[in-house]
Amino acid sequence: MGFLRNARNIETKKRQYGEQYHCWHLGYRKVVGAKYFNLGSSDGTDNPSPVDDDGHGTHTSSTAAGVHVKDASLYGIGKGTARGGVPSARIAMYKVCWTDGCSDMDLLAAFDDAIADGVDLISVSIGGTSRELFEDPISIGAFHAMKKGILTSCSAGNDGPYTSTVENVAPWIMTVAATGIDRQFVTGVNLGNGKKISGIAINTFSPKKKMYPLTSGTLAANISGDSYGNASSCDSWTLSKDKVKGKIVYCLGSSGQDYTIKKLDGAGTIMALDQDTDIAYLTLIPGTYSFPKDSKMIEQYINSTKNPQAVIQKTTTVNISAPFVASFSSRGPQSINLNILKPDIAAPGLDILAGYSKLATISGDPTDKRYNVFNIISGTSMACPHAVAAAAYVKSFHPDWSPAAVKSALMTTATPMKIKEVDAELGSGSGQIDPTKAVHPGLVYDIPMTSYIRFLCKEGYNSTTIGLLVGGKRKFDCTKFKPALGTDGLNYPTMHTQLKSASSSISATFYRTVTNVGYGVSEYKSKVTSPRGLSVTVVPETLKFIRLHEKMSFKVMVKGGLMGNGTQVLSALLEWSDSKHFVRSHIVIYRPLP
Template identity: 35%
Template sequence: MNYRLSISLNQSTANLIQISNCILDLFGSKNLKIFETLSPYSTRKPVQPKPKLVGLDESEYGLLKSWPNYDGLAYGLGVDPTHPDLQNVAQEEQNSLQTYIVFLEKPASSKFSVESDLDSWYQSFLAETTANLNQQRIVHAYHSVVTGFAAKLTPEEVKAMENKEGFLSAHLEKTVPLLTTHSPDFLGLHQGYGLWKQANYGEGLIIGLLDTGIAPDHPSFSDEGVSPPPATWKGKCDFNGTVCNNKLIGAQNFVGAEEGNITGNPFDLVGHGTHTSGTAAGNFVEGASVFGEANGTAVGMAPYAHLAMYKVCYGIGCRYGDILAGLDAAVEDGLDVLSLSLGGPSLPFYDDVIAIGAFAAIRKGIFFSCAAGNSGPYYESLSNEAPWIFTVGASTTDRILKSQDEKLNTYGSIIGDALAPKVASFSSRGPSLSSPGILKPDIIGPGVDILAAWPESVDNATLPNPKATFNIISGTSMATPHLSGIAALIKKSHPDWSPAAIKSAIMTTADVLNLAGTPIVDQNLTPADVFAIGGGHVNPAKANDPGLIFDIKPEDYFPYLCGLNYNETAIKIITQQTVKCSEVGLILEAQLNYPSFSIKAGPNQTQSQYYTRTVKNVGPATSTYNLDLLVPHQMGMSVNPQVLTFTEVNQEITYHVEFMAQDGAGKDGVPYGQGYLRWFSDKHNVTTPIAVIFDTPQD
């Protein structure tokens, strides 16, 4: 359930009492000053809400994004930010400390060769009076993903920093919301054969998750059958004693730094992180159920892969500073896959710490997957839109859980929904606001009624193993670790593939038909469009043998960023290096070698648009691919050449695509068009979806 309140403080006393009681009950007392403002209108004290445990709607974990200022808080609550009471609170806050993330340009001097040197340099950006205060101002120091730090500062102190050499920018910290047993079988993963056998269940691969922590003693994280971690692993375990093992090889806590208490361990007090970890790489646990239903063997996508947890979230959400600190550690620890089931609103990539951290990750060859968000079914509602991120939407499986007791939220299972997979109603849709020329989401995967590990019992059942506790929840948070685990399996099978190659393999082989052989549908049971499904629904076996791939090197994103009209400072924040657009050039977004197309057309876009794509042969050395086109509504297309002939493995061929808007395109009121470009051989189908955003004339 998504909550949206729209109120004005200019109300009658009776109405204000009712509204204030509602706000206080719903949101608790985390934002104390705003609740102090509202409390005169309330008849009771704030009550911290208790989230449902069974059937938990994922968006209930993200009720608030937590606002860096009270105008933002007012906007989020729908309160009039100009009301005098609220303005007084805002003015008081302006004079107090707030957490900023400060981005710096690392000097070339050799004296900054170790972290302690950088930390001393960071301290120099604080005013001398500030540095001498007893209160610890620097919350996090960053050394890998970015050069910079998070610190408690006043606006005046930030202003003073702007004149210091090496300063790039500073941004108020934001907080973003947190956005399984049958799904392996539904996805075609079976013990003893197929992709699981080929990839040896993900053995030796390391999946890192940024989340709410983990319950380390859950049997899903047993290391039975799991090999020791590879020698390249450099992470650590913050749990006491011997809690970590060959399955859970790392666990660190980054929550609490703003309060001056980062000494807590990474245990999961919420459940979200335990659930996502179990979904990605949980070991086999027999007899998993909730209220005796959905009974079966619980197992993650890559059951013999290793896990590392970076606790950056608490119950209400995840602070940007903590996320960046977790990413800063994760990219240096030797991971193969990073999975983030969290995200905020659409932002320019230089303002988005997840996009910034993801770029650092892919430069090290780490596959980076993120939740698309739970703001569907509305268009333009995506999180995590950067093209170097694998953006995951949510779908159903063929298991229907029907509530048999509303009060207890108990469930009964029915297997065999022929319309599965369906797009989840809450799954966020494109087009992307940050980069409309990149089609997002990339993929959909199981995210509805997913059973996976949970820190405690939700049904008080008597279990043979009292620690074998599970829960059933929904969200793009649940879909993301499915794809992260599948990416680990593919990386195990193809260790030389880049993150972009793995993404391409998954997208171009995805299913667009359901179990009944008809197009995948949305919440209205009408065919889902490409802004809901991206490439389609993941098919792990096909993704492991895609035939052709679209690859992208990290430096290929430089002209793309220039094409977004980002200045040199913005690009430096993202890439951590100087990029001169006059030297690397610029390209239109849709020219990036992405395994999809997203273009604008219409009365104001009448000229032909020309793009290229380069594909690499990863199938049989000798193979021929022919062209199949579904041309979008009110468009014309041409492709040259129309036959691709390969004579060796890893051979690359470039083809050219022309899009032409027909007369009157966009005038019929239809906002979007869609189609596909497919290359097919006797063994493979390589499909790239096409989205057209019509420039509809305004009345």
């Protein structure tokens, strides 16, 4: 997504799955342009146009820049006033993904066009396995955007909660993790014995009866035994239609059994989760996912009576504590640049209600008859436009700030997770975005292009690989650049290192320079919060500025012994404050497992 600035009125350009031209929830004349790129391979089944026949692009773009819409909901679920992060923005779409994926060629072509159009920001809710920076089209495109003063925001990936899964890790990219908000969608089940359970799902269907016959995959098995699979899990072809028709079916596991039960004319399905989850998936028929604590009770009830019954209620909402990192959000550490912490920041990405294309069913299933202008979806794709909207808000106040300065402002003013997992900042980076605080960060960590070149030289890149990334005819000779200092060699808002082995002691030095963007005359004092076993020294401890835009440098030395007792992550916090601004930098040490 890019932003074309016009005073305080900002326009957005989004590179994603495309945009339906006339989306009332986006606003009149909101979409000012749309292009598509299919220079790469295509299987020929796609519609060769920028129109959004998938819904993903409409959802992400309306999240970033949709206008106010009262009583927005998905069939009454999540009802309220919806609006994008920057409602005054306009959007142009660059469709680069097709049935067979998103080719490097199409991605780079879209970047070229967005940059040529003079956008201010680009949002990319696309990911893939991390590659070397000079081989990754998003890394290359984002570098070229950075050279033109354009910040690129990218989704961190949906392979959590496993560590070392984060994507889009180039240091000139703002990598966004997904968090949950203080609303959860629950779908209850009333059993015939009077007991009630609270499952998790998005069920748009209201029951037409007080009770329905209830069975299980085991009891509804196809006794011919001609099919492969597990009947208790309601695998395809394992169930008898006569035993399923008109009944709610209880299935072990959560592998999309609602599709199977729908084909057999079942009335609904209860899918038993193997472990707790925070994701409310949309069901194709009346359905819910039961938590492990309730599943045994359901099974016992089914087997305790000749005529078990149940009814699945329409989804409602409950308040929960937030923010927290969504379970699916990819975690660090990254594997490309071992001393750069990724993701950078976190934003809402769990169960997000936003605009949707009426060219696609809300489930994506062609047998589904439900079409709606809103949908509820989860993913770091949904978090990315929240963050780029926050960046646009900051840039509207500071149009002359560099991409690194805007990103720094968002990172150093972010809110720590209210619910903190053991992987800590490996999941959330600097924390949850706070756009209003980011407008007045006090200090920023700026990074010019030459600093990125020095960083690349330190990382072992040479003239050829740097040339592949930077482009153009200029040859970059690392011997002619001042060596990058410190463990990471970059003026990054966070400080991070991965130990070489599980038996390594901790020793890292970080050199940083901050620019005063607060008040002309100001004095910032440092404060370190550090866990036992981790020593953090800041030199100097006080920074005294006499004018606006003045730069001052400091050094951070981090030392510690062996990280024992299975500890993989140690997190400290450096905070600079002049009593009005609080500039936070997370310090994260990661130890690999033996």
